[in-house]
Amino acid sequence: MSVLVNADTRLLVQGITGREGDFHSRAMLEFGTRLVAGVTPGKGGQTTIDGRVPVFNTVFDAVRQTGANTSCIFVPAAGAPDAILEAADAGISLIVCITEGIPALDMLRVRPVLDAAGVRLIGPNCPGATSPGQAKVGIIPGHIHRPGPVGLVSRSGTLTYEVVQALTDAGLGQSTCVGIGGDPIVGTSFTDVIELLNRDPATEAIVMIGEIGGDEEERAAAFCAASVRKPMAAFVAGRTAPPGRRMGHAGAIISGGAGTAESKRAALEAAGIRLADSPSQIPALLRAGGLA
Amino acid sequence: MKLQEYRSKEILARYGIPVQAGLVATDADSAREAARRIGGRVAVKAQVLVGGRGKAGGIKLAASADEAAELATQILGLTIKGVPVRTLLIESAVEITTEMYLGLILDRAARAITIIASAEGGIDIEATARTRPDAVLRLPLHPLLGLQRFNVRRVSFFLGIPEPLRAPFASVLDGLYRAFVAVDADLAEINPLVVTAAGNLLALDAKIVVDDSALTRHPDVEAMRDLNEEDPAEIAARDAGINFIKLDGSIGCMVNGAGLAMATMDLVKLAGGEPANFLDIGGGAKADRVAAAFQIILADPKVRAILVNIFGGITRGDEVAHGIVEARARLERDVPMVVRIEGTNADEAAAILREARLITADSLDEAAALAVAAAGGAT
Numbered sequence: 001m002s003v004l005v006n007a008d009t010r011l012l013v014q015g016i017t018g019r020e021g022d023f024h025s026r027a028m029l030e031f032g033t034r035l036v037a038g039v040t041p042g043k044g045g046q047t048t049i050d051g052r053v054p055v056f057n058t059v060f061d062a063v064r065q066t067g068a069n070t071s072c073i074f075v076p077a078a079g080a081p082d083a084i085l086e087a088a089d090a091g092i093s094l095i096v097c098i099t100e101g102i103p104a105l106d107m108l109r110v111r112p113v114l115d116a117a118g119v120r121l122i123g124p125n126c127p128g129a130t131s132p133g134q135a136k137v138g139i140i141p142g143h144i145h146r147p148g149p150v151g152l153v154s155r156s157g158t159l160t161y162e163v164v165q166a167l168t169d170a171g172l173g174q175s176t177c178v179g180i181g182g183d184p185i186v187g188t189s190f191t192d193v194i195e196l197l198n199r200d201p202a203t204e205a206i207v208m209i210g211e212i213g214g215d216e217e218e219r220a221a222a223f224c225a226a227s228v229r230k231p232m233a234a235f236v237a238g239r240t241a242p243p244g245r246r247m248g249h250a251g252a253i254i255s256g257g258a259g260t261a262e263s264k265r266a267a268l269e270a271a272g273i274r275l276a277d278s279p280s281q282i283p284a285l286l287r288a289g290g291l292a
Numbered sequence: 293m294k295l296q297e298y299r300s301k302e303i304l305a306r307y308g309i310p311v312q313a314g315l316v317a318t319d320a321d322s323a324r325e326a327a328r329r330i331g332g333r334v335a336v337k338a339q340v341l342v343g344g345r346g347k348a349g350g351i352k353l354a355a356s357a358d359e360a361a362e363l364a365t366q367i368l369g370l371t372i373k374g375v376p377v378r379t380l381l382i383e384s385a386v387e388i389t390t391e392m393y394l395g396l397i398l399d400r401a402a403r404a405i406t407i408i409a410s411a412e413g414g415i416d417i418e419a420t421a422r423t424r425p426d427a428v429l430r431l432p433l434h435p436l437l438g439l440q441r442f443n444v445r446r447v448s449f450f451l452g453i454p455e456p457l458r459a460p461f462a463s464v465l466d467g468l469y470r471a472f473v474a475v476d477a478d479l480a481e482i483n484p485l486v487v488t489a490a491g492n493l494l495a496l497d498a499k500i501v502v503d504d505s506a507l508t509r510h511p512d513v514e515a516m517r518d519l520n521e522e523d524p525a526e527i528a529a530r531d532a533g534i535n536f537i538k539l540d541g542s543i544g545c546m547v548n549g550a551g552l553a554m555a556t557m558d559l560v561k562l563a564g565g566e567p568a569n570f571l572d573i574g575g576g577a578k579a580d581r582v583a584a585a586f587q588i589i590l591a592d593p594k595v596r597a598i599l600v601n602i603f604g605g606i607t608r609g610d611e612v613a614h615g616i617v618e619a620r621a622r623l624e625r626d627v628p629m630v631v632r633i634e635g636t637n638a639d640e641a642a643a644i645l646r647e648a649r650l651i652t653a654d655s656l657d658e659a660a661a662l663a664v665a666a667a668g669g670a671t
Binding site (some may be wrong): 020078098101112158160165198212235240 | 505509558573575
């Protein structure tokens with residue numbers, strides 16, 4: 001078992017013929033992901049990735065002809081919100097948006113449309129999700145994973161890879177690793193993913209990688225305290241970062257003191273989650289919590 | 293990107309929000325001329341992007357054009373929270389009877405544009421929000437419908453706006469909302485929004501912060517950037533597509549990804565060193581951006597060692613390794629470099645680095661320890 005992406009994932013890549021789309025589509029195929037279609041408007045009818053993947057003009061056509069159920073988006077920021085809406089409209093149930101630099105107000109308008117349609121979005125500005133041995137959707141390097149019992153959720157990109165590597169090096173494989181993205185408005189929260197991992201029988205322990213800013217970690221800590229009994233470890237990046245650039249009085253009123261590394265660490269610790277000072281300490285903390 | 297008060301007001305005025313007639317001055321002569329053109333008593337206001345300028349003596353009232361010139365000289369000599377004052381806003385002074393707070397913010401927790409309003413405006417608004425939360429209204433707007441008339445009525449009655457001012461207030465809030473959306477703001481606040489002795493509403497001070505991700509579609513707003521208030525190295529970094537913040541330590545850091553960059557800084561500190569900077573070279577970084585990053589890091593004379601930490605996903609390790617070797621050959625100043633490249637094409641990267649005889653590390657903990665040692669040990 002696993003969450004979000006698995007052997008039933010039938011993947012479509014929007015922006016498959018671009019440089020990043022091509023590079024990472026190859027990596028996803030090599031990982032064993034069932035990549036069934038690509039979409040690049042104007043290139044419908046061609047094939048790509050050495051003739052292995054058919055290209056369609058629209059997500060609508062791709063879904064109808066291939067039964068794709070998941071989309072990974074590499075479309076540039078100016079076109080990405082439209083690409084997300086197109087995927088949702090065509091009946092895709094899980095959208096992973098890798099694109100960074102999408103204006104927040106664009107995502108503010110996209111998000112309620114997805115909620116109303118019951119479509120899950122991961123990202124934007126995220127590295128995607130990987131279930132080792134089953135499927136990877138996104139850009140997390142495949143070779144750092146091993147199948148195993150640890151579920152991981154992170155707001156960072158490359159810091160996620162760092163922690164996955166540390167787990168694998170310590171002999172701890174992963175059930176599913178999810179990077180939720182660092183933008184102000186994202187589709188899936190820490191709490192959403194932890195809830196899924198908590199219910200997943202294949203996940204025996206959970207790792208959370210936070211960073212300064214916002215109050216997502218504090219909210220997740222409250223959920224974990226109430227509902228999660230699996231061993232957990234966390235790392236929060238940014239203890240030495242300079243105090244965030246203040247966003248006027250309104251920013252201070254909204255945040256009410258949440259957002260610093262120390263506030264997040266305190267909230268996580270109070271929820272019974274073991275805190276790491278370095279990503280390399282995480283495997284030992286999970287074992288101290290009872291993970292075999 | 294934060295906009296100066298006079299730029300923020302320029303935008304708000306376009307959306308029908310009443311602001312004082314104001315002119316910008318950069319020296320005593322232009323301040324005198326501005327005060328003469330405006331006439332009567334004027335306020336001379338330092339234009340800096342840090343808070344607390346009033347308490348620091350950056351806002352003064354002048355009864356005459358000559359006094360305005362005198363005060364301009366004084367205020368232009370000030371450094372407020374490390375920022376030297378270079379620009380002044382000269383506005384006609386005004387008698388006020390009431391100060392309120394009215395702001396809009398992109399509220400990530402509510403996933404909405406949220407109105408923040410209080411009948412008690414001014415510098416103590418944050419304290420008010422803490423001690424008497426009921427005195428501050430937080431009203432998230434529907435993300436698709438935006439500002440509706442019932443929202444405006446709710447805010448207006450909360451603030452106790454008297455009947456004759458309700459229509460003008462509705463127009464201020466509507467203008468603030470349209471301005472917020474038009475420029476892709478993260479924040480737009482009027483503090484204080486005042487009622488003048490003559491009984492009119494007026495935005496006495498204003499601040500707009502624009503979403504950096506949206507600046508490409510607002511070249512007119514990008515042109516309002518105040519380069520005087522930015523660190524030259526940070527400007528160079530932005531032009532190269534690099535996210536850089538200068539700090540005080542001796543170990544320069546070059547990392548891909550903001551989270552990993554922060555974690556790398558944290559581990560430098562844990563190993564007994566002090567990071568000299570936060571630097572994220574971004575996704576898919578290639579040789580030219582790596583070279584630019586080295587220039588920016590080494591422009592800081594305090595840097596005694598550089599720690600490069602790249603974990604490739606979109607970024608390909610071999611391209612970064614080539615970039616490091618090429619850039620290093622062209623550097624005017626050389627310091628010890630510890631390089632750790634993991635992830636996509638890491639093996640190819642390792643071969644390139646070994647060939648060039650750079651200090652390499654297998655783990656982040658080891659890389660941080662080596663960098664601290666190379667910089668001369670723990671500080």
